[in-house]
Amino acid sequence: MAKPSQLAVFGNPIEHSRSPEIHAAFAEQAGMQLFYSRILVPEDEFESTVTDFFDAGGLGCNVTVPCKGDAWKFVDEATGDAELAQAVNTISRREDGRLKGDNTDGPGLVSDLKKNLGWPLKDRRVLVLGAGGAVRGVLSSLLKEAPVQVHLYNRTHATAVELVDRFSQIDAQPSRVSAVEKAELADGYDVIINGTSAGLADQRIDLPANIVKRDSHCYDMVYGRKAQAFLNWAQAHGAGATSDGLGMLVEQAALSFQIWFGHEVNTAPVIQMLRESEFS
Structure with missing residues (x-):
């Protein structure tokens, strides 16, 4: 054997x-x-x-x-x-x-969103929360799915700007990915992906409610109990669908x-x- x-x-x-x-x-x-x-x-x-x-x-x-x-x-x-x-x-x-x-983090995320959850990314407006290692690992794969817009929001804005600068150099449409301040967050994103450690530390979710609309899909890259703070917040603000990262x-x-x-x-x-x- x-x-x-x-x-x-x-x-x-x-x-x-x-x-x-x-x-x-x-x-x-x-x-x-x-x-x-x-x-x-x-x-x-x-x-x-x-x-x-x-x-x-x-x-x-x-x-x-x-x-x-x-x-x-x-x-x-x-x-x-x-x-x-x-x-x-x-x-x-x-x-x-x-x-x-x-x-394999990025392809794994995209596979879960599209295959398991049925959440399309093509031509969608996407908000990614965070600019650390978790987001760095998936941003390339998200851009390959041709969303019409990707906003990165991070409490330390300079970190998000640095990440956007790096990935804009390899994106065929660099203008579609940008780092935004809280005041610049748009109304009603189609897909919101939490890649911060907020769930891990049970920190308070400090985001404007208008980023969520009735058919927004909200996703946390962590899973189980650690994802509940963000997912509960999304549900309370009317998100159409939510999922953790299992x-x-x-x-x-x-x-x-x-x-x-x-x-x-x-x-x-x-x-x-x-x-x-x-x-x-």
Whole structure:
């Protein structure tokens, strides 16, 4: 019998990661064996921790906060999306031993929005809240979907301006993406995506109510309890549909699985399994 493939997710904290459950479900679909572990990365020890994993025979790994930037610096080569984001969430070992970095967060988000939720992005007016690593990792994929307008709002405006400047250089229609101050937020966006850490810290949502309209779709990139503050706010202000980022978590994992093994998996039953376990 072939030895199970060695995979892992690296981060800090890491004990609550659901990646092992997700990839175990994917492996069952694909009829293969794998061993997927959670590995805590001590501060300033990402390179040595991941090197030890691959030296011991690791096939590939996922990387979560706060290590995605470290992973981008660590890999031997990175895909275009990872270079733009300056962040890597998936590392694979090539046949020549070199380590390749990818970022599946953006494609995972878009897949959840379009495939699972049925929320189109083409020709839509989109507001993205935040300008940190989470947003950096998905902005390129959002722009590829041809929204008519993308506004970035961040409490530190200069950070949003810097991000827009970087992505405008590669966008075919740079004028459609802009950083806005709170007073410049428009009425009634079609899609609002929260990529801030507000949900993680249970901070008060300080946004004008007019950004939401009756058919606005509001999405938080985190999932479960951590997303409730923003989603409750959106529902209270009349949003037509809301969702947390559980589907994004599964979709980006499915893309990682495909990078490692070449298998496309069915994400719907895995999302359902995780959703049911939240309430069990």
